[in-house]
Amino acid sequence: MLEARELSFQFSPGVSLLQAVSLTLSAGQWVGLSGDSGAGKSTLGKLLAGYVTPQAGHISLDGEALPSRGLQPVQWLPQSPELAVNPRWRVGKILREAWAPSNAQCQAFGIQPGWLSRFPHALSGGELQRVCVLRALAPGVRFLIADEISTMLDPITQLELWQALKQEAEKRQLGVLVISHDTALLERLCPQRYHLHDGQLTSWSAE
Incomplete structure (x- = not known):
């Protein structure tokens, strides 16, 4: 279990970004996190990953x-x-910096063999994101903090990426925190969801 207890964080004195925030993420659990820009969602994600x-x-x-x-x-992605x-x-x-995924694993994330000899700038944002997600799935990884990872992607690429990640996470019982402004996406992916506002977490459900 990944557990945060009473986390507080501020960038400048007197301006608190997070105030005594507590959150738990269990193996195999998908939790959604929404909130306005600047609310501290990415900061919370970085805290959970040790950044x-x-x-x-x-x-x-x-x-x-x-x-x-x-x-x-x-x-943290x-x-x-x-x-x-x-x-x-x-x-x-x-990719090999973290691990050596099989050809089948690369194919599951839509990674083409020809990409491997290219430099990052030669790939589109969606193509490079697929690579980064697969790299983060190295053996020994137990939790993923997916921070707006599909925001810049077209709808088809979004669907393919989340399907591949969902399948791999279920197979390995990975816990996933999905940070997104897209509440519809969070409703589809995450049975449990939180909203971050004024430094506090509140739970919310689909209406």
């Missing part, structure tokens, strides 16, 4: 602190995939 240190509260994985070295069991890769590496090396 940012909370100023108060704590985050634990099965009761233990997140590891500080090696492959991280909680992976950002909206802009180009920010998550080395632009000087070819796509094949970017």
Whole structure:
């Protein structure tokens, strides 16, 4: 279980972004997170993945602190995939940095063999996002923080990406936090959903 307890975070004194936020994510669970721009959704995602240190509260994985070295069991996937890769590496090396997925796994995410010899700038945003999602599914990963990962994609590519991720997550019982402005998407994917507003989480359901 990935657990956040009483997390607080502020970028400047007196301006709190998160206020005593608590959240749990279990193996195999899909949880949605919505909120206005600037509400702190991405910051919460980065905190859960260990990219940012909370100023108060704590985050634990099965009761233990997140590891500080090696492959991280909680992976944060950002909206802009180009920010998550080395632009000087070819796509094949970017994938192999984390693990060596099989041809079948690449095909499931729509990754073409010819992409592997290209540099990131030679792929579209949707193509590079597919690569980044597959890279994040390395053995040992247990939780994914999917932060607006399909916002820039066309509807068909969105559907294909989420179907592939859903299938892989179910197979491996991965816990997934889906951060999105698209409430319809969250309703389709996530049985449990939260809204972040004024530093607080509230649960919501489809009407």
